[in-house]
Amino acid sequence: MTRWGSISATDRRDGADGCLRRGYFGQDEGTGMAPRLTARFWVDAYLARLRLAGIPSFVVAHGDDDAGAVLVKLNTLDGKAAVYQRSIDLMSAERRWLVLVEGDEPEADAAIARQRRYDPDLWVIEVEDRAGRHMLDADGMAG
Helix, strand or coil: CCCCCCCCCCCEEECCCCEEECCHHHCCCCCCCCCCCCHHHHHHHHHHHHHHCCCCEEEEECCCCCCCCEEEEEECCCCEEEEEEEEECCCCCCEEEEEEEEEEHHHHHHHHHHHHHHCCCCEEEEEECCCCCCCCCCCCCCC
16 A cells, blocks of 8 residues: 655565555554654744744754754843743653743853754754743644
């Protein structure tokens, strides 16, 4: 059966026919792993949602399209910033956005630089909003 989807890091050759099996949005067939959105798909959806709300945002660092982690820097344009990272609650298996660092903008930028040195596949999205809106708490943004 032909399946439509993006080629991802989970693609592999299976079976006697050697055909490439494609998973939807990063799902690896046959491993029991739950399907997940690719990082690129999530980032594009997040940027679109921010744009519709009239909140300026842009990609500071383009990470791995399939499995890159995402940091969101909220710049309140007053010299302050907060950096959010996605985390999984081990008790409930829910994904949540937690504050990695908040305070002066140079502190936030330094934390991002440290994370980028550790993980070059990292996405960094900057959101600029004086009211502090980031929409990470909106429905569907847990990713």
